[in-house]
Amino acid sequence: xxxxxxxxxxxxxxxxxxxxxxxEFMQSLIAFGVRLLEGLFVVxxxxxxxxxxxxxxxxxxxxxxxxxxxxx
Amino acid sequence: xxxxEQASSPQKNRVRIVVATSVMLTFISFWRAAAIVLNDxxxxxxxxxxxxxxxxxxxxxxxxxxVMLFSFTVRAVYVESCSMFVxxxxxxxxxxxxxxxxxxxxxxxLMFDYVLTGPISGVxxxxxxxxxxxxxxxxxxxxxxxxxxxxxxxxxxxxxxxxATAVVIAIAxxxxxxxxxxxxxxxxxxxxxxxxxxxxxxxxxxxGWSFLTLLRGNYALPPWPVPxxxxxxxxxxxxxxxxxxxxxxxxxxxxxxxxxxxxxxxxEETLAQVYREIGSPKLKNLKKTALVIAVYSxxxxxxxxxLVVMLVPDTVRMxxxxxxxxxxxxxxxxxxxxxxxxxxxxxxxxxxxxxLSGAINTSIVGSNGVLNRVSEDGVLTDWFRKxxxxxxxxxxxxxxxxxxQLFTILVSRGDVYIxxxxxxxxxxxxxxxxxxxxxxxxxxxxxPRHWKVPPNLTLGGVEIPxxxxxxxxxxxxxxxxxxxxxxxxxxAGVIFTGVLFVIFxxxxxxxxRKLQASGMQMREHFQLQQEDTVEREAVGIRPGNVLVTVRDxxxxxxxxxxxxxxxxxxxxxxxxxxxxxxxxxxxxYGLTAxxxxxxxxxLLFTRATSVAESYGKHISLLVVPGRDVWxxxxxxxxxxxxxxVVAGLSTKMPALEQAFRLGRAWEAMPEPKGQFVLxxxxxxMTAETFRMGPHTPDLKTEDIYLTHxxxxxxxxxxxxxxxxxxxxxxxALTRLARDLFGPERDDIMKRLGRGATDKRFGRKLPAxxxxxxxxxxxxxxxxxxxxxxxxxxxxxxxxxxGPD
Numbered sequence: 001x002x003x004x005x006x007x008x009x010x011x012x013x014x015x016x017x018x019x020x021x022x023x024e025f026m027q028s029l030i031a032f033g034v035r036l037l038e039g040l041f042v043v044x045x046x047x048x049x050x051x052x053x054x055x056x057x058x059x060x061x062x063x064x065x066x067x068x069x070x071x072x
Numbered sequence: 073x074x075x076x077e078q079a080s081s082p083q084k085n086r087v088r089i090v091v092a093t094s095v096m097l098t099f100i101s102f103w104r105a106a107a108i109v110l111n112d113x114x115x116x117x118x119x120x121x122x123x124x125x126x127x128x129x130x131x132x133x134x135x136x137x138x139v140m141l142f143s144f145t146v147r148a149v150y151v152e153s154c155s156m157f158v159x160x161x162x163x164x165x166x167x168x169x170x171x172x173x174x175x176x177x178x179x180x181x182l183m184f185d186y187v188l189t190g191p192i193s194g195v196x197x198x199x200x201x202x203x204x205x206x207x208x209x210x211x212x213x214x215x216x217x218x219x220x221x222x223x224x225x226x227x228x229x230x231x232x233x234x235x236a237t238a239v240v241i242a243i244a245x246x247x248x249x250x251x252x253x254x255x256x257x258x259x260x261x262x263x264x265x266x267x268x269x270x271x272x273x274x275x276x277x278x279x280g281w282s283f284l285t286l287l288r289g290n291y292a293l294p295p296w297p298v299p300x301x302x303x304x305x306x307x308x309x310x311x312x313x314x315x316x317x318x319x320x321x322x323x324x325x326x327x328x329x330x331x332x333x334x335x336x337x338x339x340e341e342t343l344a345q346v347y348r349e350i351g352s353p354k355l356k357n358l359k360k361t362a363l364v365i366a367v368y369s370x371x372x373x374x375x376x377x378x379l380v381v382m383l384v385p386d387t388v389r390m391x392x393x394x395x396x397x398x399x400x401x402x403x404x405x406x407x408x409x410x411x412x413x414x415x416x417x418x419x420x421x422x423x424x425x426x427x428l429s430g431a432i433n434t435s436i437v438g439s440n441g442v443l444n445r446v447s448e449d450g451v452l453t454d455w456f457r458k459x460x461x462x463x464x465x466x467x468x469x470x471x472x473x474x475x476x477q478l479f480t481i482l483v484s485r486g487d488v489y490i491x492x493x494x495x496x497x498x499x500x501x502x503x504x505x506x507x508x509x510x511x512x513x514x515x516x517x518x519x520p521r522h523w524k525v526p527p528n529l530t531l532g533g534v535e536i537p538x539x540x541x542x543x544x545x546x547x548x549x550x551x552x553x554x555x556x557x558x559x560x561x562x563x564a565g566v567i568f569t570g571v572l573f574v575i576f577x578x579x580x581x582x583x584x585r586k587l588q589a590s591g592m593q594m595r596e597h598f599q600l601q602q603e604d605t606v607e608r609e610a611v612g613i614r615p616g617n618v619l620v621t622v623r624d625x626x627x628x629x630x631x632x633x634x635x636x637x638x639x640x641x642x643x644x645x646x647x648x649x650x651x652x653x654x655x656x657x658x659x660x661y662g663l664t665a666x667x668x669x670x671x672x673x674x675l676l677f678t679r680a681t682s683v684a685e686s687y688g689k690h691i692s693l694l695v696v697p698g699r700d701v702w703x704x705x706x707x708x709x710x711x712x713x714x715x716x717v718v719a720g721l722s723t724k725m726p727a728l729e730q731a732f733r734l735g736r737a738w739e740a741m742p743e744p745k746g747q748f749v750l751x752x753x754x755x756x757m758t759a760e761t762f763r764m765g766p767h768t769p770d771l772k773t774e775d776i777y778l779t780h781x782x783x784x785x786x787x788x789x790x791x792x793x794x795x796x797x798x799x800x801x802x803x804a805l806t807r808l809a810r811d812l813f814g815p816e817r818d819d820i821m822k823r824l825g826r827g828a829t830d831k832r833f834g835r836k837l838p839a840x841x842x843x844x845x846x847x848x849x850x851x852x853x854x855x856x857x858x859x860x861x862x863x864x865x866x867x868x869x870x871x872x873x874g875p876d
Contacts, residue, residue: 034324037324037327037549037552037553038323038324038327038549040545040548040549041323041326041327041545041546041549041550042323043542043545044541044542044543044544044545044546044547044548044549045542045546046542047538047539047541047542047543047545048142048145048539048542048543048546050526050527050538050539050542051144051145051148051525051526051527051539051542051543052141052142052144052145054526054527054539055144055145055147055148055525055526056144058359058526059359059360059362059363059366060363062356062359062360062363063360063363
């Protein structure tokens with residue numbers, strides 16, 4: 001997935017573009033971490049869209065007096 | 073309700089103190105609640121778009137719009153938390169769900185948010201003003217109005233250094249609000265409403281005019297928010313600036329951009345703080361408030377950010393002199409004559425200044441409130457809450473907060489971008505803590521709730537909070553990404569939060585030991601009786617009692633004045649200490665009786681008790697928490713059926729002003745409400761008396777003569793022979809009430825204002841007109857409306873608190 005050069009490149013002050021090869025384990029760990037965050041974010045966004053639609057519908061009903069404060 | 077343990081074990085020689093735990097509130101409509109929240113939240117429209125674009129490029133407005141849509145769901149989390157905890161807020165929710173340690177961390181993050189709100193708002197306001205001044209100087213130079221000498225001095229068009237000016241303005245405004253808070257200003261939802269009314273006019277004009285400009289067709293939509301359209305600045309990638317992870321992982325780039333736009337929804341916490349103030353039906357009104365805020369912020373912050381990128385050319389938008397006052401720059405790129413656009417820009421800047429400076433005040437009030445509450449919870453020592461000698465405010469906390477804000481302003485050197493980057497840390501982490509705590513509480517407390525974030529699925533009898541979990545996942549993943557991409561925020565936020573957490577923990581440790589010692593001492597002298605609300609029976613007093621308000625243990629003259637004149641066998645005397653809790657946005661949390669009755673109240677009542685003992689008379693002691701001192705006094709006097717309220721003369725205002733404020737609080741109380749008098753005792757032991765509620769006014773001699781002269785004049789007409797003096801007054805009042813709603817209102821108000829300070833007011837009235845209606849017209853008149861202004865009094869009336 002992340003073949004080739006080291007994934008992480010840190011620049012020390014005054015020494016630009018010094019590359020540190022973090023090793024395969026570190027690379028795969030970072031890749032996993034990033035993918036996990038991406039997955040959480042995407043799942044969250046999809047769920048949040050559903051929340052948004054449901055809340056908007058309910059809010060509009062509240063605004064125009066058609067809804068009571070009921071438990072979901 | 074009485075605590076059985078406390079109520080059942082009264083001991084001799086111990087003074088019983090009734091501590092009411094429900095705050096005396098004045099409830100507000102959902103419109104006012106929305107105005108309070110929007111004053112804080114709407115201010116981010118002036119800088120969020122610019123900060124996001126500098127970080128992620130031209131696609132930024134889409135992310136701002138995305139954040140504004142997402143804020144609908146964060147609001148839903150706050151609605152659920154408010155439905156569980158009326159006295160909500162991050163601290164309370166996290167403490168309930170995750171315990172004291174994480175609550176201290178979350179409140180530290182919230183403090184970071186509050187402390188940075190001031191500098192970012194102040195510097196942004198300064199940027200807008202400096203931008204306008206430079207535009208005006210340019211316009212003046214174009215017309216040749218700048219003297220040649222000045223022109224030569226600046227080697228061209230004179231201009232202000234935008235960042236330096238912003239620093240000076242930010243410091244000046246912060247110091248101004250520090251002084252006001254030190255004196256103890258009174259916040260009102262009325263003020264918030266006025267600011268929002270003006271802002272709404274500006275927003276409508278800005279959006280309407282921008283859409284008219286769009287009709288010319290000379291615009292381009294920002295590039296779509298897809299990974300290939302993102303161009304991050306090096307600063308925007310923080311610790312990952314050399315890693316290029318965003319290029320390897322597409323969605324990761326979107327997350328970074330979303331994280332840089334999250335500060336657009338700062339100010340949500342205020343919704344939780346304002347909930348207690350909202351009138352019935354509370355939850356329904358809270359939802360309405362949330363909807364109003366969401367729609368308004370979406371239109372103002374979201375759409376205006378989009379319009380800026382569509383209408384202001386790229387080459388102009390990111391110029392150093394324009395990038396931090398984009399709404400002002402947008403005004404100059406609308407269709408229309410240049411002078412009109414310049415006027416509109418000035419209007420935008422004035423509105424921006426009002427909102428942003430209001431946000432500085434909110435940040436000071438909010439920080440003060442949060443630290444006060446944390447202190448009351450035993451997390452900070454009482455040293456922080458020591459009241460100012462003259463003003464009675466918690467000056468040490470105020471000084472600390474403002475010193476931190478001034479330091480931040482100076483360190484930022486007027487750079488809004490740096491401030492915005494750091495600001496996002498507090499915003500995202502306080503939301504994340506809040507949503508995670510609410511998620512935990514779904515499993516921890518399974519009892520019924522008034523409302524839950526939808527949707528919720530039930531699988532095998534277990535309810536899965538899909539909606540709440542989704543919101544948490546977005547917040548959490550964004551917060552983690554921000555840790556890596558916002559290096560300034562991470563370093564500053566972690567240091568600030570860490571230092572504050574250590575202070576809280578160490579202080580709590582010291583406080584616990586101190587409280588154990590003083591708690592034992594207090595239990596020996598006082599017996600606390602906790603009550604939810606104030607009731608006469610609970611305090612054990614008779615109707616017609618005298619309520620004496622105390623605040624400063626050094627000024628007990630008015631209590632002595634009352635005790636000298638009152639036979640306490642015939643009339644009870646109640647000494648009241650109103651414990652003020654913060655304004656909306658000030659971090660209000662539930663207080664226990666011991667927290668309300670703190671060391672200070674202990675000292676205050678020890679002094680009051682010793683004064684009463686020196687007279688050999690009995691007094692009852694009462695502590696009530698209240699949002700507003702006048703409202704707390706008026707509501708307590710009403711609940712206790714007091715005949716008189718006695719107060720010392722304030723160091724901040726004259727007796728008349730004290731009476732006016734109490735009168736206003738009396739007017740705001742719901743029915744049923746009884747009448748009572750306010751007696752203000754001066755240090756020389758003379759008193760002024762004012763009546764609260766509708767009462768027969770004290771007519772001046774010249775007014776009685778004037779009425780009589782009119783009556784004489786009228787009764788010369790045989791048809792008007794049955795007219796009485798009261799008919800004349802009824803008619804005069806009816807006409808006044810009618811004119812007050814007509815074009816003469818301003819004139820009447822001016823005359824009444826002058827009359828309040830001019831003893832000759834009555835004599836200046838024009839000659840009366842003959843009445844146009846029959847005497848019976850008086851019966852059609854509206855009931856006499858009591859003027860809110862307390863009447864002026866001549867020499868002090870004899871004391872009426874009891875037989876001498």
